Amino acid sequence: MNTASTMDISVSKTAQSRISQLNPDNIQFGKLYADHMLVADYQDGMWGAPAIVPFGNLSLSPATTFMHYGQAIFEGIKAYKDPQGNPIIFRPHDNWNRFNRSAERMAMPAVPEEIFMEGLRRLVDLDRDWVPSGEGTSLYLRPFMLATDEFIGVRPATHFKFMIITSPAGPYYSKPVSIYVQDKYVRAFPGGTGFAKNAGNYGACMYPTQQVREMGYDQILWTDGIHHRFVQEIGTMNVFFKLGDTVVTPDLNGDTILAGVTRDSILTLLREKGVKVEERPLPIDELEAAAKEGKLLEAFGAGTAASIAPIADLTFEDQHMKLPPIETWEVANWLIQELAAIRYGRKEDRHGWIFRV
Ligand SMILES: *Cc1c(COP(=O)(O)O)cnc(C)c1O
Numbered sequence: 001m002n003t004a005s006t007m008d009i010s011v012s013k014t015a016q017s018r019i020s021q022l023n024p025d026n027i028q029f030g031k032l033y034a035d036h037m038l039v040a041d042y043q044d045g046m047w048g049a050p051a052i053v054p055f056g057n058l059s060l061s062p063a064t065t066f067m068h069y070g071q072a073i074f075e076g077i078k079a080y081k082d083p084q085g086n087p088i089i090f091r092p093h094d095n096w097n098r099f100n101r102s103a104e105r106m107a108m109p110a111v112p113e114e115i116f117m118e119g120l121r122r123l124v125d126l127d128r129d130w131v132p133s134g135e136g137t138s139l140y141l142r143p144f145m146l147a148t149d150e151f152i153g154v155r156p157a158t159h160f161k162f163m164i165i166t167s168p169a170g171p172y173y174s175k176p177v178s179i180y181v182q183d184k185y186v187r188a189f190p191g192g193t194g195f196a197k198n199a200g201n202y203g204a205c206m207y208p209t210q211q212v213r214e215m216g217y218d219q220i221l222w223t224d225g226i227h228h229r230f231v232q233e234i235g236t237m238n239v240f241f242k243l244g245d246t247v248v249t250p251d252l253n254g255d256t257i258l259a260g261v262t263r264d265s266i267l268t269l270l271r272e273k274g275v276k277v278e279e280r281p282l283p284i285d286e287l288e289a290a291a292k293e294g295k296l297l298e299a300f301g302a303g304t305a306a307s308i309a310p311i312a313d314l315t316f317e318d319q320h321m322k323l324p325p326i327e328t329w330e331v332a333n334w335l336i337q338e339l340a341a342i343r344y345g346r347k348e349d350r351h352g353w354i355f356r357v
Contacts (some may be wrong), residue, residue: 007050007118009038011126014054024132027170034130034139038119041148042109042160050115052123055165061150065157068204071147072199073102078138078169079124079131079357082345087124087131089355090304090343092117094261099143102196107156108145112147115162116143117355123164124357127274135340140305172305176312176326177218179234181284182208185318188232188256190223196257203238211236219301221314223284224256230281232256237301237309237345238263240330241287244295250277262302262339268351270339275331284316291321298329308336 014035021032033055040050066072075095079087096117099286120141122129131139143164147157185208188194191199205220212220219235232250233239238248238260247270250257270277290296291314299311309330314321326332341347345354 002199007114009050009052009119009122011036011052012054012121013126019129022039022130022132022168024134024137027132027137027168029140030167032168033250034127036123037166038123038162038164040115040119040162042162043158043240047109047112047115047162050119052119052126058161060091063150064152065149065159066199068152068156069147070198070200070203071106071108071157072144072220073106073108074101074142074144074197074199075099076197077120077141077143078343079137079141079166080344081131081133084345085133086198086345087128087139087357088343088345089120089124089357091261091265091353092120092141092350092355094264098197098259098261099145100191102198103145104199105193105196108147108160111143111162112188119143119164121355121357123166127166128357130166130168132170134166134171135344138169142166142169146270169305172307176310177217177234178217178312179221179314180212180215180217181231181314181316182212182220182222183228184208185220185229186225187220187222190254190256192225192234192255192260195258196253197258199233205236217315223332229283229285231284231287232260234301234309234311234344237303237306238298238330239303240266240298241282241296242298242329243286243288243290244297246276246278247298247331248278248280249283250282259301262304262307265339265342265353266302266308266335269335270331273334280345287314287321288316288319296321297324298332299323300332307339 037055041048079089148159148161149157149350220236222229222232301309
């Protein structure tokens with residue numbers, strides 16, 4: 001059933017488009033936002049009708065809950081132009097599901113499918129000229145929700161704001177990253193919020209990330225909060241290692257790993273291709289042993305922003321593990337091509353991953 005058509009979304013168009021500020025040959029991510037945004041407010045236990053309005057500032061009381069207590073969640077999705085020039089969105093339904101899992105963990109209300117999905121569709125349709133068409137480019141879609149009670153007492157809020165803003169993204173140059181294996185600070189621990197895409201997870205990672213940048217590394221490989229031994233994710237991406245002929249990624253049993261849509265896409269494509277894949281706990285000493293035996297063949301991060309981010313080397317305590325040159329990586333290079341072909345609608349969508357605007 002298509003509930004979409006019954007959805008009442010009011011649209012107030014901008015008087016003056018800013019599209020002329022967009023230089024498709026030099027897109028700086030996050031600097032420029034498309035003309036419109038979607039807003040929906042929740043109060044008295046229900047969502048009000050969403051509205052599409054010109055992109056612009058919010059006016060909020062300084063006592064607004066999320067500013068103080070971090071009840072805030074978000075998603076990251078990309079829209080691409082297909083070969084016919086139509087905007088298509090990659091697996092947004094999965095992001096909607098995850099958004100509501102994050103919402104539950106943060107004591108926030110679920111956003112109904114029709115508000116999230118139809119909101120995305122209408123917004124991307126209206127701002128379709130903002131979806132760039134060059135290889136590697138996209139329109140980044142950022143749904144988010146904030147607790148908006150005007151109250152600095154501590155309690156779960158009762159007013160919320162759901163919004164979607166969008167920003168053109170240029171090609172991501174995946175220069176291989178240098179990784180520091182973190183065994184002091186942690187990103188996630190059992191019972192925590194690691195599986196949720198909440199603002200605080202990111203805030204808490206800034207300091208450790210700044211520290212390793214000063215030491216000359218690009219990103220952190222997070223290890224588990226109890227033993228500091230099992231690998232979790234790199235930076236804000238899921239992580240994959242090719243050990244011999246098997247691709248291994250940490251499993252989702254537990255609540256410390258964020259269930260990436262890119263991660264799931266990769267696992268699906270690899271299994272279909274007949275590549276051996278394992279989702280399981282992965283101790284850092286196994287990586288060290290594999291590196292010593294010459295079996296650590298490929299390593300990469302996976303997420304919507306970078307798609308696949310190859311790892312050049314890993315440093316753990318006094319151990320330095322170097323990966324072979326990327327040109328030799330069969331799995332990652334195949335995945336980069338395959339994912340791009342599906343996302344840009346050049347290849348048949350056999351999985352129902354493409355959402356047509
Ligand atoms: C968003 C995110 C990812 C990647 O998820 P995708 O759905 O693939 O974009 C991985 N890890 C963390 C911590 C994240 O926040």
